[in-house]
Amino acid sequence: MAERPRPSAARALRGPATSSLDLVCCAAAGRQLVVLVQPGARGTATTLPWMVLNPASALEVASVRFARERCGRAPAWIAQVGASNEGRGHPSGAALSVSFVAVLPEGTRPPVGMMWAAVTDLEGLAPRQQAMVTAAVLVLRDRMDIAPIAFRMLAAEFTLSELQRVYELLLGRGLHKASFRRALESASLVEATDSWRSEGRGRPAQLFRYAPRKRRGVKRSVRFELLR
Amino acid sequence: MAERPRPSAARALRGPATSSLDLVCCAAAGRQLVVLVQPGARGTATTLPWMVLNPASALEVASVRFARERCGRAPAWIAQVGASNEGRGHPSGAALSVSFVAVLPEGTRPPVGMMWAAVTDLEGLAPRQQAMVTAAVLVLRDRMDIAPIAFRMLAAEFTLSELQRVYELLLGRGLHKASFRRALESASLVEATDSWRSEGRGRPAQLFRYAPRKRRGVKRSVRFELLR
DNA sequence: GAAATAGTGTCTCTTAGACACTATTTC
DNA sequence: GAAATAGTGTCTAAGAGACACTATTTC
Known part of the structure; x- marks a missing residue:
């Protein structure tokens, strides 16, 4: 103290x-x-x-x-x-x-x-x-699911791994990589740039930017509005 | 004015x-x-x-x-x-x-x-x-999905149709009846009583009470935390 | 080649939503 | 029986999560 x-x-x-x-x-x-x-x-x-x-x-x-x-x-x-x-x-x-x-x-x-x-x-x-x-x-x-909070915690261009890390930080738990990317895809929230970033070992990651194309917060299903 | x-x-x-x-x-x-x-x-x-x-x-x-x-x-x-x-x-x-x-x-x-x-x-x-x-x-x-707001807007005993009406009121849109009941079931939020209520025409409705058995707000899937 | 990170294809299981019913009441 | 409301069974399409990969880099 x-x-x-x-x-x-x-x-x-x-x-x-x-x-x-x-x-x-x-x-x-x-x-x-x-x-x-x-x-x-x-x-x-x-x-x-x-x-x-x-x-x-x-x-x-x-x-x-x-x-x-x-x-x-x-x-x-x-x-x-x-x-x-x-x-x-x-x-x-x-x-x-x-x-x-x-x-x-x-x-x-x-x-x-x-x-x-x-x-x-x-x-x-x-x-x-x-x-x-x-x-x-x-x-x-x-x-975070109705405002671009995660995106504001990153630079204008970011990798999907960075974005996932921020989501996990905010949520306080891990997320499934493939699912995360699929969901991101279907939400049309980001667009790829032509740039790639190499950091230390491993394959370089493509950079993305925040570019929402659909309205956010629209299509919640009954389930999630109902329970929990 | x-x-x-x-x-x-x-x-x-x-x-x-x-x-x-x-x-x-x-x-x-x-x-x-x-x-x-x-x-x-x-x-x-x-x-x-x-x-x-x-x-x-x-x-x-x-x-x-x-x-x-x-x-x-x-x-x-x-x-x-x-x-x-x-x-x-x-x-x-x-x-x-x-x-x-x-x-x-x-x-x-x-x-x-x-x-x-x-x-x-x-x-x-x-x-x-x-x-x-x-x-x-x-x-x-x-x-409403993390607090029992809809239930507090009803008497201690209510019919599922009443509950659905309150949910629709709060959400500002209609919900699918069968889906609503299935979701309610799997969320274990209510329990049936032995009472039935008949109002005007139509089959009497069974009365339920709020009796949450699972933690609320637990199992959101990635999808809904991610997008929108 | 090993290690590390990025990114993908496919399968399965769950479930939202639609449809079409059955059930029970009043008129 | 008609009308109205309560409640259910089944099908389908979408998608979350798991698994197992491929791809590209540094060491």
Whole structure:
């Protein structure tokens, strides 16, 4: 366990009923899902990027702007996770926090003073922010089949093995290679490029790009809407 | 278009940065999905039930308590929809609103001063509350396959035709009867009772109750996690 | 050639959806 | 018997997952 934020710093920022906007910025890093965190200076706690919410600007606009500011570039995808107010659990002391989950492509460098931390190995985060990370990952998992989240976690051109690895990362389980490719084929989500990439040993892989041709989320069968 | 809330009333409630908690309380009513609204008195606008958010009490607790207070009974299911702050769009004038979607079983009487209104026919709601209703219905649709939402919209005992009707209501499209029942069977979500219900003409229907025996949301195949 | 990774062809088993029924009630 | 609703048996086509391959690279 790491230390909690010092009460004095927290109180200083608390207004009559301040709200915060918090950012769970996710990326793939090999076999791990990572989150952008700010290590606490001199023994203070690690935090997610957060800002005091300005009531005058729309959440959607503010979240994108804040993400761009803190990540050095516009997020490849972003969505609201929700609001939470579990007591005392926020570094700002804000009464209410609204969190967003953003996605950056693999290989994005963390801005100065920040670092990537594996979602499975987050220590020292305030309880409310810890809960945000958990909820954010669930949002990614829930929406990956209706939003191009996996594709946004990769560069514009990627191999099918990379794409499968990201899907497996988000799902938290392995997928069958042939099935994965067949399904991808029938969904018309990607198109092949003329490029190939050779990495270390093994046959070079063809590069693909995201190019959806059918509407997404259309043809769910009864079974999956029904049960489970 | 109906009138907007009178500015005087709205301003009176606005604190330095007040937040509201809003409730989208849904139920099935025949072939329609309905929402609990409060018709405006003497030419004021229709509103969803809302309260000024007390920073001291947890959102989950406050939402359940508020739903119970306004519906006359505990909600059969409830979940947070999200936060929104699109400007001027709330009857309270609150800077930020957190909305919840609750479910009541079909046939629940509206409390005095309130009424059910079809979600497809909501007029005079403030823009922010209108957006909440839209988002709330999407939450129901998204989660109906991982939460017992359809079952909570029915009495404890129901016929399979009723259940299918609720599923169709939430999905917004018809389902194949034999497939529906087969899928229900293989999901082990319901168990038959010894009772039968005869209504008007036609063969009486057997009554079932919700009795899940398998974990839900387990066996999604690659296909549906992949595409769409 | 060995090892490693990319990519494919075929088989089987499950199941969604369609169709066509049977069953039981009210009128 | 007609009309209406409940409930079932069977067929077919699609596709998920398994298996066993082929292909192309580095060492």
